[in-house]
Amino acid sequence: xNILRKTLPAAVLSLLLIPTLGCAHMRWLVPSNxxxxxxxxxxxxxxxxxxxxxxxxxxxIDGVTVIDPEGNRVEVSNTLKGMRRSVFDIEAExxxxxxxxxxxxxxxxxxxxxxxxRGGWRGDEAGLNAALKEAKDNADGDIQVTESHSRxxxxxxxxxxxxxxxxxxxxxxxxxASTHPNDLYAGETAHFTFLLNxxxxxxxxxxxxxxxxxxxxxTSARTFTTDKTGNVAIDWQQAxxxxxxxxxxGKSSTKGVKRRDSYIVTLEVLPE
Amino acid sequence: xxLLLIASVLIHSLLFASRAALAGELNIDIxxxxxxxxxxxxxxxxxxxxxxxxxxSAHLQxxxxxxxxxxxxxxxxxRRVxxxxxxxIDGVTGATRGPxxxQLTFNSKNSELSKLAPGKYDLVIEVSREVGGRELxxxxxxxxxxxxxxxxAAGEIELGNITLTLNP
Numbered sequence: 001x002n003i004l005r006k007t008l009p010a011a012v013l014s015l016l017l018i019p020t021l022g023c024a025h026m027r028w029l030v031p032s033n034x035x036x037x038x039x040x041x042x043x044x045x046x047x048x049x050x051x052x053x054x055x056x057x058x059x060x061i062d063g064v065t066v067i068d069p070e071g072n073r074v075e076v077s078n079t080l081k082g083m084r085r086s087v088f089d090i091e092a093e094x095x096x097x098x099x100x101x102x103x104x105x106x107x108x109x110x111x112x113x114x115x116x117x118r119g120g121w122r123g124d125e126a127g128l129n130a131a132l133k134e135a136k137d138n139a140d141g142d143i144q145v146t147e148s149h150s151r152x153x154x155x156x157x158x159x160x161x162x163x164x165x166x167x168x169x170x171x172x173x174x175x176x177a178s179t180h181p182n183d184l185y186a187g188e189t190a191h192f193t194f195l196l197n198x199x200x201x202x203x204x205x206x207x208x209x210x211x212x213x214x215x216x217x218x219t220s221a222r223t224f225t226t227d228k229t230g231n232v233a234i235d236w237q238q239a240x241x242x243x244x245x246x247x248x249x250g251k252s253s254t255k256g257v258k259r260r261d262s263y264i265v266t267l268e269v270l271p272e
Numbered sequence: 273x274x275l276l277l278i279a280s281v282l283i284h285s286l287l288f289a290s291r292a293a294l295a296g297e298l299n300i301d302i303x304x305x306x307x308x309x310x311x312x313x314x315x316x317x318x319x320x321x322x323x324x325x326x327x328x329s330a331h332l333q334x335x336x337x338x339x340x341x342x343x344x345x346x347x348x349x350x351r352r353v354x355x356x357x358x359x360x361i362d363g364v365t366g367a368t369r370g371p372x373x374x375q376l377t378f379n380s381k382n383s384e385l386s387k388l389a390p391g392k393y394d395l396v397i398e399v400s401r402e403v404g405g406r407e408l409x410x411x412x413x414x415x416x417x418x419x420x421x422x423x424x425a426a427g428e429i430e431l432g433n434i435t436l437t438l439n440p
Contacts, residue, residue: 036344037355040341
């Protein structure tokens with residue numbers, strides 16, 4: 001990536017991105033059921049919206065991965081890309097906890113052209129060099145490049161919660177759940193650790209929003225900060241479906257490129 | 273060595289004696305009320321004993337219609353008892369019951385109650401009815417039962433009067 005080294009001074013790159021945490025346009029993946037007392041079907045909606053969990057724009061589900069309690073991949077069915085949401089189903093046939101995730105990785109380029117107009121590009125790694133060349137040809141001044149990795153996740157349990165599928169993957173920003181994500185109850189405290197590339201992520205802001213924001217005056221988001229060991233303790237005050245978001249910003253392995261990791265998980269808190 | 277053997281025999285017999293001495297009987301009268309609703313389904317009903325930490329200590333009764341699909345609607349039972357259990361269980365599970373009065377008796381010969389260590393417990397009753405409500409009632413007691421005592425409780429909608437009679 002010599003091209004970047006030449007064209008993008010680090011000082012410029014550090015000014016690049018506005019954190020999106022807590023802002024509008026939340027991405028989410030919400031299950032119809034998180035607890036089943038016998039094997040059965042579960043349906044999922046994925047959308048991008050300002051109101052949790054009311055769909056506005058379909059979130060692409062090309063990167064969906066479903067892992068069964070024994071660690072095997074599960075096929076999704078009935079996929080639909082709707083106007084406002086994407087949909088897919090799974091048959092949860094085994095006892096234990098399923099992990100359902102949509103991973104997405106993109107590069108963003110932003111610049112201003114010689115007429116002062118904003119230019120930009122979003123795409124995958126394969127198209128990056130061509131896009132950078134185009135940006136270089138058109139840009140007047142700084143070119144901002146960001147590598148973005150996001151993971152939307154949720155969990156579904158048939159019978160007794162199991163832990164096989166909770167094992168951290170060791171890449172990107174992710175949850176290491178000391179409290180099982182399908183064993184959350186109002187009035188209890190959950191202990192979660194956030195890992196960035198397998199290492200505890202210190203000082204990250206964790207935002208927790210209860211669903212149903214359409215019926216409130218504001219999101220009433222609660223925020224928690226991870227400690228040195230990447231831990232947060234979340235005291236669930238009310239039962240409901242929650243959206244938890246964490247974001248980390250840092251340097252890409254490509255010199256001069258910023259990296260943003262987002263982890264977004266939908267969690268159901270039950271009344272006991 | 274010999275002394276150790278004697279001591280261990282002595283401890284064993286003491287333990288055994290104290291275990292065998294734990295006696296008591298729980299007599300539970302429950303009323304499943306008649307409800308004037310358009311669509312009535314008999315409630316799922318669970319009865320169990322929790323220790324002071326809220327852990328299941330004795331699973332005494334479960335009435336359901338054989339369909340496991342809705343069992344988790346008895347939320348507490350599901351978490352504390354049901355999701356660990358393999359159903360049906362002889363002497364515990366049975367068919368759902370309609371409105372009426374029922375008497376249930378459990379004593380120290382019951383294989384679940386006989387496991388109880390001395391201490392404070394809650395008798396927990398949970399019901400959940402399809403297209404209906406869910407209710408949970410707790411009645412504290414101490415095990416073993418040394419003195420006869422009667423406790424009463426009442427549900428709001430899904431359960432009527434409950435009388436717990438404790439007999440030594």
